[in-house]
Amino acid sequence: MTVLYKANMVRGAEWARLFAERAPRLPFRLWPDIGDPAAVRYLVAWLPPDDIAATFPNLELVFSVGAGVDQFDTTKVPAHIPLVRMLEPGIAETMVEYVTMAVLALHRDLLHFISQQKERVWREIRITPARRRRVGVMGLGQLGQAVLDRLKAFGFPLSGWNRSPREIEGVTCYAGAEALPEFLAQADILICLLPLTDETRGILNADLFARLPRGAGLVNVGRGPHLVEADFLAALDSGALSAAVLDVTDPEPLPPGHPFWSHPRILLTPHNASMTTPDTAVDFVLDVIERHRRGEELPGLVDRTRGY
Numbered sequence: 029m030t031v032l033y034k035a036n037m038v039r040g041a042e043w044a045r046l047f048a049e050r051a052p053r054l055p056f057r058l059w060p061d062i063g064d065p066a067a068v069r070y071l072v073a074w075l076p077p078d079d080i081a082a083t084f085p086n087l088e089l090v091f092s093v094g095a096g097v098d099q100f101d102t103t104k105v106p107a108h109i110p111l112v113r114m115l116e117p118g119i120a121e122t123m124v125e126y127v128t129m130a131v132l133a134l135h136r137d138l139l140h141f142i143s144q145q146k147e148r149v150w151r152e153i154r155i156t157p158a159r160r161r162r163v164g165v166m167g168l169g170q171l172g173q174a175v176l177d178r179l180k181a182f183g184f185p186l187s188g189w190n191r192s193p194r195e196i197e198g199v200t201c202y203a204g205a206e207a208l209p210e211f212l213a214q215a216d217i218l219i220c221l222l223p224l225t226d227e228t229r230g231i232l233n234a235d236l237f238a239r240l241p242r243g244a245g246l247v248n249v250g251r252g253p254h255l256v257e258a259d260f261l262a263a264l265d266s267g268a269l270s271a272a273v274l275d276v277t278d279p280e281p282l283p284p285g286h287p288f289w290s291h292p293r294i295l296l297t298p299h300n301a302s303m304t305t306p307d308t309a310v311d312f313v314l315d316v317i318e319r320h321r322r323g324e325e326l327p328g329l330v331d332r333t334r335g336y
Contacts, residue, residue, distance in 0.1 A: 031313070032084075034059035034073040035093045042306040043072075051314055057275075070317060075099060081106045089315055089320055093304050093329075095119050095171060098224040098251060102332050107153025108267035110320070113336070115328040116312040120174040127175045127219060127249060128302035130273035131184075133295065134245035135161050135218050136174065139271040140286040143292045158183040162232040162241075164215030165230075167222040167250065168201065169336075171302070187211055206322030212239040217247065223336035224251035249301045257288075264293055275301040 031047065032052060033040045034273050040058045047056040072091040077083050080090070081104075090105055092113045105111050113219065123323045133139065137153045144151060154196075161184055165172045168190040176186055176199050186199045189211040194197075195201040202211040212218070216239060221226045233256040246269055248255055255278070263269040271293040280299055288294050316326055330336060 029319075030055040030057055030063060030067045031070045031072065032057050032062055032068045033074065034060060034071065036074070039304070039306055043310060046310040047307055050310060054314075054317075060235065070313070072313060076105070078104065080092055080104055080109075081156075091316070093309070096125075096223055096251065097303065097336065100269060102130065102330070103334075106294050107332075109266045110326055110333070111330040112316055112326055112328045113330055114304055114309060114312065116304060116308040119306045121169055122305075123171050123221075123249065123302035124174050124178045126275065126297075127221075127247060128178055128246040130249075131163060131179060131217055131219070132182075132248070132294070133273060135184075137271075139295055159185065161185075162214050162216045163219065164189065164211055164217070165219045165221060167220065168196065169221070169223075172219075172221045174263075175221065184217075185214075208236075209239050212236060212242065215244060216241055217245040219247040220250040222250045222252055222254060223334075224253055225335040230256050231254050232256060232260065234262065236251060237263040237268050240268070242268060244268075245270055246272040246274075248272070249275045252280060254278040261287060261291075264291065269293075273297075275299055285305045325332055 033043050040285045044056055053104045066086055069086060070088060072093055074093050087109055090109055090111050097113050103155050112211055163179055163184040164187045165176055166189050168188045179186060180198055188199050189202045189208060194201045232254050275297045276299050282288055288296055319326055
């Protein structure tokens, strides 16, 4: 009854040590040392092997090491095998840190000051009080709610948009496509934390940017394919958007000549807004395994009809 890990090998060594400490009777292996494939019951992966069913005939659970599963071809994971996305607290904690940094950078015009420094320009920009800077979050799952909870402390008027209705104290919530324009109209800083699905691919496009207040800021910590690049660059050039913080792109990494690298109003980071923390991730995986053995409901279970 083996757990097989197939992801970052440096962090994999930490996983191996933690499993040896916390579940010494549960065999743990690091890809490509799979041992007996018939003994593998649990697969923890970023990108799974191509033919899961044939490779591991007795597989019972598949875990994504990330909060999303869009990197998986779910048609290759047999329908009877539960697919679980990572809900360990380290992902939320690091995402909250990053988004808070990004929102404050946009709120306090940090990208403009960086450009001024490069040009040796000393020019102040009038401060907008937080109570007058409206922040909107697209995607009100675990990460979106954690971000909103932290941003409350700064006094920003907060709103959120989701596919299905949510109620969050201190946050004006909107749901469904018909409510999206009203939500966008009051987002001076827009944060994308949506899962990547057929419905959300390309959602950050010219039509959406036109519905934001002129000069809005954008934070994309969802996925690169949410963003229509040509529309985005046109919005920056026209002033529809004032600046953006991007942690995700398409492709990753970007090619050397890509305009995002040198654009003065884009802050670019290499898809590390959040990161699975081995210490708490191992506890999450062990908890889900025990719940599965007892026949209980599984946290993080992916609804394949929705894609998350």
